[in-house]
Amino acid sequence: MNTRVEQALNDQIEKEASSSQFYLAMASWAENNGMNGTAKFMYQHSDEERFHMLKLVKFVNERGGKAIIPAIAIPPKEFNDLTNVFELLLNHEIMVTESINNLVDICLQEKDYTTHNFIQWYVSEQLEEEALARSVLDKIKLIGGDKGGMYMFDRDLENSAIAAAPVNGGTGA
Ligand code: OFO
Numbered sequence: 001m002n003t004r005v006e007q008a009l010n011d012q013i014e015k016e017a018s019s020s021q022f023y024l025a026m027a028s029w030a031e032n033n034g035m036n037g038t039a040k041f042m043y044q045h046s047d048e049e050r051f052h053m054l055k056l057v058k059f060v061n062e063r064g065g066k067a068i069i070p071a072i073a074i075p076p077k078e079f080n081d082l083t084n085v086f087e088l089l090l091n092h093e094i095m096v097t098e099s100i101n102n103l104v105d106i107c108l109q110e111k112d113y114t115t116h117n118f119i120q121w122y123v124s125e126q127l128e129e130e131a132l133a134r135s136v137l138d139k140i141k142l143i144g145g146d147k148g149g150m151y152m153f154d155r156d157l158e159n160s161a162i163a164a165a166p167v168n169g170g171t172g173a
Contacts, residue, residue: 037158
């Protein structure tokens with residue numbers, strides 16, 4: 001496997017693993033603050049990020065490269081409120097999208113069309129994740145400080161997490 005592409009894929013493995021831990025920290029914070037729907041949504045999102053990481057690990061190894069399992073920085077323990085949580089989530093996803101775009105660029109420069117093809121799945125995934133984060137953030141801003149609205153919002157997130165859950169309860173990895 002092309003060494004530059006391999007390095008970029010390993011960097012991406014680290015980013016997906018960090019995303020998983022970051023969302024796990026958000027899930028735990030939400031659970032401790034009585035927002036069980038948000039917690040469920042974040043636990044599920046954390047699982048998805050782990051799946052993104054595993055998919056990369058397997059791809060690198062299957063193509064003759066060496067996947068490196070990274071050390072992860074400790075995610076934040078405290079968040080100000082839900083607006084803060086979803087703003088951080090959106091910013092994080094924007095950073096991940098930039099990283100995926102950079103990976104696409106490297107594949108083209110190195111003429112690695114197989115990896116380029118593989119990475120397209122992540123391109124569309126990022127599009128969806130950014131759109132989801134933006135729409136959730138818009139809803140929170142609309143609700144403002146209304147407690148009843150927040151209660152409904154938390155319940156809606158729980159329902160969306162249930163609807164998106166895989167039938168076998170696994171990550172699909
Ligand atoms: Fe892996 O999609 Fe978000 O970060």
